[in-house]
Amino acid sequence: MTIRLEDVSxxxxxxxxxxxxxxxxxxxxxxxxxxxxxxxxxxxxxxGGLVPRRSGRLGILGLDPATQASELxxxxxxxxxxxxxxxxxxxxxxDVAFSLRSSGLGRAERQERVxxxxxxxxxxxxxxxxxxALSGGQKQLLAxxxxxxxxxxxxxxxxxxxxLDARNAARVADHLFDDSxxxxxxxxxxxxxxxxxxxxxxxxxxxxxxxxxxxxxIARYEASLRC
Numbered sequence: 001m002t003i004r005l006e007d008v009s010x011x012x013x014x015x016x017x018x019x020x021x022x023x024x025x026x027x028x029x030x031x032x033x034x035x036x037x038x039x040x041x042x043x044x045x046x047x048g049g050l051v052p053r054r055s056g057r058l059g060i061l062g063l064d065p066a067t068q069a070s071e072l073x074x075x076x077x078x079x080x081x082x083x084x085x086x087x088x089x090x091x092x093x094x095d096v097a098f099s100l101r102s103s104g105l106g107r108a109e110r111q112e113r114v115x116x117x118x119x120x121x122x123x124x125x126x127x128x129x130x131x132x133a134l135s136g137g138q139k140q141l142l143a144x145x146x147x148x149x150x151x152x153x154x155x156x157x158x159x160x161x162x163x164l165d166a167r168n169a170a171r172v173a174d175h176l177f178d179d180s181x182x183x184x185x186x187x188x189x190x191x192x193x194x195x196x197x198x199x200x201x202x203x204x205x206x207x208x209x210x211x212x213x214x215x216x217x218i219a220r221y222e223a224s225l226r227c
Contacts, residue, residue, distance in 0.1 A: 002026050002154065002183055003047065008056030010042055017042040019206040020056070029177065031194035031214055032187040033221055034203035040187045043203065044158045047185060048078045061153055074102075077147035079176070081159035083139035084132075092134070092142055093118065093127040099146040117149040121175065137168030144175050148182070158187040191218050 003025045010018040018039050032040050045051045046058070049065040049072050058065060063072045080086060089095040096117055100110045118124045121141050126134065131142060140160065147155060157176055161169035173193055176184055188194055200217035202210040204224070210217045 002030070002061065003185070004057075004059040006057040008046070008058050009054045010039075010046055010051055011054045012042065012051065017206055018046065018053075021206075021208055022056075023201065023208055023211055025199055025201070025211070027183075027197075027199040029184045029197040029199070030186065031197035031200040031217075032185060032203065033189070033191065033194050033200060033218065034209070035225075038203040039206040040203050041158050042206075044078075044156050044185065044187045047154075048076055048156045049073060050078075075153040077150060077152040077155050077182075079144055079147050079155065079157040079160045081162040083136075083143035086143045086146065087131050087139060090130060090132075091127070092123055092129050092131050095131045095142060096123075096146050096149055099149050103150065113149060117145050121145040122171075137164055137171070140164060140168065140172050141175070144172055148175065148180065151180070152182055154183045154185065156185045156187075159189065160186075161188070161190060161193065191222070194218060 005021050005023050008018060008021045009016060032043060034040050042051060046053060047060050049069050052066065060072060061075055065072050087095055089098045093114060097110060097114045100113060103110065118127055123141060123145060126138065134142065155176065160176065161172055164172060176186065177196060186197060194200055195214045195218060197214050200214040201208060202217050202221050210220050
């Protein structure tokens with residue numbers, strides 16, 4: 001089971017951001033949609049172990065973030081809308097390699113994996129470039145590259161294409177949706193992107209408003225916007 005929540009609530013700064021959320025999803029790609037302030041990003045951070053639940057039961061890939069946090073971090077990767085929040089090392093190649101620091105791989109194998117990842121993302125020629133001097137699109141590609149180089153079981157992406165032009169948004173999305181074996185939870189306002197997923201979840205006021213086939217859930221969301 002990819003995700004299982006039972007009556008989960010999250011309270012941040014005296015505000016109930018998620019309210020008694022119950023859902024069970026076993027899909028490869030999951031879109032999370034809804035208006036600003038609906039609880040989407042908090043849901044993503046909850047799955048990634050970045051915020052604690054106040055109550056309820058939670059399982060991600062069969063793991064409980066409260067008691068199995070280190071194993072959850074090992075098996076998941078997060079991608080945010082602002083890549084500067086994820087880029088740490090001074091050069092492109094060093095930043096990708098940094099993601100493998102706790103992998104247990106030998107130096108030669110780490111280097112081989114970094115080179116393969118840079119090639120896959122079209123970043124080989126930028127390997128020695130300052131990671132902070134890249135364009136916005138290149139930075140986001142680097143952030144996704146650093147996330148996927150570890151071969152995570154689950155990628156949680158919160159608005160990964162929000163600040164990108166159409167070309168770079170498409171490149172980032174294609175990498176997130178590739179068939180490398182990971183599962184994807186995608187928080188997005190891009191309804192066309194959400195439509196590429198196997199399943200969609202609609203949040204409203206901290207609760208799950210709908211869950212099911214993306215076309216049906218998106219139609220319900222669009223209808224609510226016209227009210």
